[in-house]
Amino acid sequence: MKNRVAIVGAGMTLFRRRMLESPKELSFEATRMALDSAGLELKDIQSVVSGSAPDAFDGMHMKGEYLLDGTGGIGKPNQRVYVGGGTGVFTPIGGWWNVASGMYDTCLCVAEEKMSPLHPHPQYAFWSIFDQILERPLGTTLLWIFSLEMRRYMHKYGIKEEEIASVAVKNKGNAVDHPCAQLGAKITVEDVMNSEPICWPVKRLDVSPPSDGAAAVVLASEKVAKKLTDQPVWLDGVGWTLDSTHWTNRDLAYPEYVEKAAWMAYKMAGIKKPRKEIDIAEVYDPFDYKELHHMEGLQLAGKGEAPQMAVDGVTQRDGDLPVCPSGGLLGVGNPIAAAGMMKICEVFWQLRGEAGKRQVKKDARTGLAQAWGDLMQVGTVAVMRS
Amino acid sequence: MNMSQKITSYPGHEITPEDVREGKYLDVVYKFEPKYSWAAGVAISRFLAELKEGRIIARKCMRCERILVPPRMYCEQCFRPTDEWIQVKDTGTVNTYSISHVGTDARRLKTPILVAVVDLDRATPGMGILHNLGEVEPSKIKVGMKVKAVWKSSSERQGAITDIRYFKPIGD
Numbered sequence: 001m002k003n004r005v006a007i008v009g010a011g012m013t014l015f016r017r018r019m020l021e022s023p024k025e026l027s028f029e030a031t032r033m034a035l036d037s038a039g040l041e042l043k044d045i046q047s048v049v050s051g052s053a054p055d056a057f058d059g060m061h062m063k064g065e066y067l068l069d070g071t072g073g074i075g076k077p078n079q080r081v082y083v084g085g086g087t088g089v090f091t092p093i094g095g096w097w098n099v100a101s102g103m104y105d106t107c108l109c110v111a112e113e114k115m116s117p118l119h120p121h122p123q124y125a126f127w128s129i130f131d132q133i134l135e136r137p138l139g140t141t142l143l144w145i146f147s148l149e150m151r152r153y154m155h156k157y158g159i160k161e162e163e164i165a166s167v168a169v170k171n172k173g174n175a176v177d178h179p180c181a182q183l184g185a186k187i188t189v190e191d192v193m194n195s196e197p198i199c200w201p202v203k204r205l206d207v208s209p210p211s212d213g214a215a216a217v218v219l220a221s222e223k224v225a226k227k228l229t230d231q232p233v234w235l236d237g238v239g240w241t242l243d244s245t246h247w248t249n250r251d252l253a254y255p256e257y258v259e260k261a262a263w264m265a266y267k268m269a270g271i272k273k274p275r276k277e278i279d280i281a282e283v284y285d286p287f288d289y290k291e292l293h294h295m296e297g298l299q300l301a302g303k304g305e306a307p308q309m310a311v312d313g314v315t316q317r318d319g320d321l322p323v324c325p326s327g328g329l330l331g332v333g334n335p336i337a338a339a340g341m342m343k344i345c346e347v348f349w350q351l352r353g354e355a356g357k358r359q360v361k362k363d364a365r366t367g368l369a370q371a372w373g374d375l376m377q378v379g380t381v382a383v384m385r386s
Numbered sequence: 387m388n389m390s391q392k393i394t395s396y397p398g399h400e401i402t403p404e405d406v407r408e409g410k411y412l413d414v415v416y417k418f419e420p421k422y423s424w425a426a427g428v429a430i431s432r433f434l435a436e437l438k439e440g441r442i443i444a445r446k447c448m449r450c451e452r453i454l455v456p457p458r459m460y461c462e463q464c465f466r467p468t469d470e471w472i473q474v475k476d477t478g479t480v481n482t483y484s485i486s487h488v489g490t491d492a493r494r495l496k497t498p499i500l501v502a503v504v505d506l507d508r509a510t511p512g513m514g515i516l517h518n519l520g521e522v523e524p525s526k527i528k529v530g531m532k533v534k535a536v537w538k539s540s541s542e543r544q545g546a547i548t549d550i551r552y553f554k555p556i557g558d
Contacts, residue, residue: 014398147484
């Protein structure tokens with residue numbers, strides 16, 4: 001790598017079920033906040049990477065081009081990255097290529113999503129990710145891949161629904177302290193268990209909501225970062241891998257592609273024992289069981305052992321390994337690409353000690369953000385250091 | 387409550403369900419109704435033709451010796467053409483299952499859809515396909531349960547995954 005890469009600013013909008021702002025306006029708000037927090041103007045930015053998940057939500061093709069005015073990308077080297085739910089963490093990975101390669105000293109990374117335009121429900125857009133000949137005729141809904149994976153994961157390791165529900169309780173509870181959160185709430189395991197079974201074993205409160213929102217970070221080379229701030233957060237490891245769309249041919253109990261992405265990021269960051277060396281983790285949690293499934297893929301828990309860590313409180317904000325101190329997708333909300341970027345923002349604020357009521361108890365120096373998506377086939381991982 | 391202690395205001399305006407009902411904001415409604423005609427491809431065309439005959443066909447890669455369902459003309463792991471067609475059984479094992487109370491557009495269903503990944507007998511272990519379950523109480527479904535395809539009659543079959551109505555439990 002020619003340049004060590006730092007995050008020097010972060011910003012985000014409110015996450016809500018439906019926002020008045022257009023996708024461009026949401027992008028502008030998050031981007032402006034990120035620039036302000038870095039003490040930069042658009043003229044200081046050399047390249048731009050934007051991320052947005054399925055175009056089908058907005059019904060607008062070429063979303064990256066559409067967003068350009070709001071992401072600050074006009075007249076600059078611009079790229080849009082897209083790996084479904086993995087997009088939010090893939091966006092700063094795209095920015096990392098720009099800066100680590102030595103091509104640019106500054107790069108804006110902006111993720112935006114409006115899920116609300118699609119009716120009767122944004123779920124409908126996901127129908128088209130399934131195989132059009134062999135799967136769609138069966139009446140598929142996106143929830144199936146989660147409920148089938150969750151059931152397999154429970155079966156393989158004898159995991160109880162109540163253990164999984166403890167993750168929803170933690171994350172929605174953490175989100176009470178996040179000013180942008182859509183679904184912060186103090187709930188109980190019983191509330192989750194008694195919520196509507198929408199696609200058993202998945203129940204209403206096991207799932208994150210559809211949301212609108214945007215989030216952004218500014219990346220800078222070491223040389224520029226050190227002039228801008230005495231608190232850069234280093235993006236020291238990035239990793240991403242994909243598996244095949246033949247998801248029914250895969251071991252659903254363990255996300256091997258997440259493990260591969262994680263080791264790519266850990267090796268780059270010089271991390272040999274992730275469980276000991278990672279202080280906080282914003283693990284991708286569109287469903288409560290996914291946080292546990294991903295902790296295992298990320299080597300932060302042994303196979304089948306993450307549920308017990310959640311039950312024992314290890315992953316609480318005051319625990320030994322705080323996971324999703326932001327409140328995660330379950331609590332802050334899930335505007336797909338923006339939700340992954342929100343995780344990058346949270347680790348940035350946590351590692352700078354700026355997270356206020358959400359600040360974890362331990363002295364966090366090394367953090368991880370991860371996202372996941374497409375047809376349950378992609379892992380995107382970023383390791384960050386103060 | 388701060389997102390960052392250095393940030394004190396949070397941009398964005400929420401539209402509430404009340405705002406929508408009261409017509410407090412302007413929107414533009416558009417319906418997009420395209421029509422597609424997908425060529426099924428070399429491997430899946432044969433697979434569909436076999437379904438029409440009441441059979442499930444796979445492809446075998448002689449290098450890794452995997453029997454692949456759904457069939458593909460190339461092995462994505464060995465990255466070479468696959469070698470031969472192999473008929474697999476229409477029986478298998480429930481790898482995982484779910485009871486879906488929602489349809490494609492997330493509307494609630496009156497009768498839940500029973501859905502499963504079924505690992506087919508004679509294919510390489512773990513080679514599952516997505517399908518529905520039938521003739522079973524939802525509470526009686528188990529991972530590891532043996533199942534068999536229930537086919538439409540030959541006159542009803544049209545070369546589609548739905549030529550199999552569903553899989554039903556069979557004794558061990």
